[in-house]
Every structure is written in structure tokens, then in C-alpha cells.
Amino acid sequence: MEKIKIGVFGFGKTGKVIASEFLNDNLFTLVWVVRKSHDDHHKYASRLLGYEFDAGEIFTGEDIGEDFFLERPVDALIDFSDSTGIYLYKRAAEAGITIISAISKYEQEELDLLKSFAQCTTVLYSPNITLGINVLMVAAQILQKIAPHADIEIVEEHFKGKKEVSGTAQKIANSLGLNVEEHLNSIRVGGIVGRHEIIFGMPNQTIRLSHESISRAAFGQGAIFAIKFLIGKPPGMYTMETIIAEMFRQNIPVY
Ligand SMILES: NC(=O)C1=CN([C@@H]2O[C@H](COP(=O)(O)OP(=O)(O)OC[C@H]3O[C@@H](n4cnc5c(N)ncnc54)[C@H](O)[C@@H]3O)[C@@H](O)[C@H]2O)C=CC1
């Protein structure tokens, strides 16, 4: 079977681990990586990550001219850069390359741009691409319907350097109709990769739904799940939670 060709945007804390996940999986070929800095220009991500073969040539945004995506075709582009990365891959969408954006915070303008790409190709946007958090997100909405009077608070914990409020927590708050200013609690300590908890408080019991990414490999595994799902799907906008919600529908046991 022909391998699925991948391009990755971003080669920071997460991009490096994502690249490794693709390099470890025989279903995929990592064709290129685009990063902001000129460090390691034209070297191979595989070599930098300790593999003894050449894969994932490193480019910078300045290398992306009119023909970049035609000369170095991939089946899917995964974005773990920052909110500016999206301005570099309109031509990838026009070339029909599947786009998976994992950027946790976009302004409306960038969300609109992403939606416009979905007219030409399959686009999946997910501020948290782990399978687990999306199961939790759907479960929380079900629980809120079952216990509409529960007090709900969201707690998100991340590594000390994370500046922005978790995009995942904001998305959870929106899906539950909660005011972010009032019900979202952020903790920044040490090296926590990412933990989210939704607390449902009732008079005589407390229900806690929690998820923790204990390694950034969880994001790579989520991206792999998403790519496999998107193969053969028509152009359009997809999200992880709608994929998971459909799985809920198909798998809820009937008593
Ligand atoms: N959806 C999800 O499941 C997850 C999302 N994220 C998000 O992914 C993004 C990256 O996270 P980290 O790796 O922790 O950040 P980081 O700061 O360690 O790395 C970001 C990388 O992107 C590069 N970059 C910035 N602008 C770029 C551009 N225009 N073109 C190409 N490369 C560019 C930077 O040079 C850097 O190498 C953040 O938005 C983060 O919140 C992170 C983990 C999981």
C-alpha cells in the first residue's frame, strides 16, 4: 500500500513529537517540516530526532512560493505552529491537500480563512486533538442535559510557559454555555503537558470528568486518528468532537 505523505508546520515542543509519531508509523512518510526559524534549514527532521534515515526536510516559511506544495506534494498537512502558520498554506488547500489545524487560539479572521479552505479540501480543526478530551467533551454535554441544575466549573492545567488560556477549556465552556470569565480556572505549573477537568457539583454528590495528556505523543496519535478518518471524505469542515459524537451515537448500549 502506498504510504500517506505528510507535511508538518511547526517544529517546537509539540511539532517535534508529532514528527516522531509519523516517523514511527509505517503507514506514513514525513515529506517536509516548515518552521519559523532558519535553524537546520534543509536538514532532515528524522536525523535531528535521532533516526538513521532521511525524512522530513526542514524548510522555513520563506521557502513557500507559488509551487512549494506542487513540487513537494503531500496528502495531509498538520499545523502545530502558531496562528500565523495558516497564512502560508492557502495553496495547499487549493491543491486538495487535507489540512489539520491543531492551533489552540485563532482570531475570527483565521477561523474564517480555515473555513474558506474547506470549500476545496477536507479540513479538520481541533484545539485539542486527543481522542480522550473529545470523548470528555461529548460526555460533559450529555451529563449537563441529565443534571441541568449542577454547578459546573472547568479547571485547566498546563506547563508554566503557556501564556494563553487553554483553547480546549474555552471550547468546553462554550459547548456548555458557560461564561469563560466566571467558570474557567487556569493553573500554570512545572511541566504539565495538559490536563482538563469539568466538575459537576450537586448537593449530595460531585461528578468529575477529567483528562490528562501525559505525553505530547497523545497529540500525534490524535492527528493520526484524524487523518485516517478523513481519507476519502468529501471536502468540508470536520471536528474531532463531531467524529466522536457519531461514535457515541453508534455505541451507546441499549438497556
Ligand atoms: N490541538 C492540540 O491538541 C494541541 C495544540 N497545541 C498548540 O500547538 C501550537 C504549538 O505548540 P507548541 O509546540 O507547544 O509551541 P512551541 O512554541 O514550542 O512551537 C511552535 C513552533 O511553531 C513555529 N512557528 C511559529 N510560527 C510559524 C509559522 N508561521 N510557520 C511555521 N512555523 C512557525 C515556531 O518557530 C516553533 O517551532 C500552539 O498553538 C499550541 O497551543 C499544542 C498541543 C496540542
Ligand SMILES: O=C(O)C1=N[C@H](C(=O)O)C[C@H](O)C1
Ligand atoms: O499549548 C499546549 O501545549 C496545549 N494547548 C491546547 C489548548 O490550549 O487547549 C491543548 C493541549 O492541552 C496542549
